[in-house]
Amino acid sequence: LKEIPIFQSLSDEHLTLISKGFKIYRVKKGEIIFYQSDESTDLYIILDGAVKACLLDSDGKELILNIFKKGDFFGELSLLDGRPRSATIIAIEDSVVGVLKREHFLKLLKNNPMIVISLLSALVERIRMTDEMLGAMAFLDVSRRIIKFLMNVAEKEGEKTRDGLIRIKKITHRELASCTGASREAITKALKVLKFKGILKEEEGFFLISPHIEPCSFYEEK
Numbered sequence: 001l002k003e004i005p006i007f008q009s010l011s012d013e014h015l016t017l018i019s020k021g022f023k024i025y026r027v028k029k030g031e032i033i034f035y036q037s038d039e040s041t042d043l044y045i046i047l048d049g050a051v052k053a054c055l056l057d058s059d060g061k062e063l064i065l066n067i068f069k070k071g072d073f074f075g076e077l078s079l080l081d082g083r084p085r086s087a088t089i090i091a092i093e094d095s096v097v098g099v100l101k102r103e104h105f106l107k108l109l110k111n112n113p114m115i116v117i118s119l120l121s122a123l124v125e126r127i128r129m130t131d132e133m134l135g136a137m138a139f140l141d142v143s144r145r146i147i148k149f150l151m152n153v154a155e156k157e158g159e160k161t162r163d164g165l166i167r168i169k170k171i172t173h174r175e176l177a178s179c180t181g182a183s184r185e186a187i188t189k190a191l192k193v194l195k196f197k198g199i200l201k202e203e204e205g206f207f208l209i210s211p212h213i214e215p216c217s218f219y220e221e222k
C-alpha cells in the first residue's frame with residue numbers, strides 16, 4: 001500500500017487499518033467494474049493493470065474520459081457525494097483492484113489532511129484534463145483533435161525514429177473516435193487528409209508523426 005501515491009503520507013498504523021478494510025478483486029480485460037448510474041460508493045485502487053472511465057450512449061458509442069493505471073484510484077466522486085456513478089469503468093487489461101468502503105475512507109480523510117490534499121490534487125488534475133478535452137471538442141476540428149491526442153500519447157510512450165519522427169503504437173479508428181469524441185466515419189476521413197498532407201504516416205502497427213506539429217498550426221481552415 002505504501003507504493004500507492006494517495007497513501008504515501010500515511011503512518012504504518014493507518015496503513016494496517018486500511019489493509020484490514022481492503023478487499024482485493026481480479027478483473028479480466030473487457031470486464032465492466034461498474035456502470036454509470038450504479039448506486040455504489042466504494043473507492044477503487046488499481047494494484048495492477050489498467051481501466052478506462054467512459055460514457056456510453058445507447059448505440060454503444062463511447063467517450064473515454066480517462067485511463068487509470070497501477071497506483072491510480074477511481075470512484076472518488078460517488079464516494080464523496082454519495083450520488084450514483086458518473087461514468088462506466090471497464091478493464092482494458094487483466095487487472096487487480098483494491099476496494100475500500102466509503103465509511104472507511106471517509107474516516108481516513110477526517111484524520112489525515114495529507115490524504116485530503118492528495119485527493120484534491122488528483123481531482124484538480126482530472127478537471128484540467130477534462131477542460132482540455134472539452135476545449136478540443138469545442139474548438140478543434142477532427143484532424144486537429146487526432147493530432148493533439150496522438151501528441152499526448154507520443155509524449156508518454158513515443159519513440160524517436162532515426163529520421164526524427166515519433167513512433168507510437170497504432171490506435172484503431174474506433175479507439176481514436178472514443179478518445180476524441182468524433183464519429184468513426186469522421187476519424188477515417190480526417191486520417192486520410194492527415195496522411196495525404198504528410199502530417200501522419202503509417203508503418204506496420206505504428207503511427208509516425210513529426211514532433212514539431214502544433215495541433216493549431218498545421219491545418220488551414222477554409
Ligand code: CMP
Binds near residue numbers: 066074078084087088
Ligand atoms: P464515480 O463517479 O464514483 O465513478 C466513475 C468514476 O470515473 C468517477 O467516480 C471518477 O473516478 C471517474 N471519472 C468520472 N469523470 C471523470 C473525468 N472527467 N475525468 C477523470 N475521471 C473521471
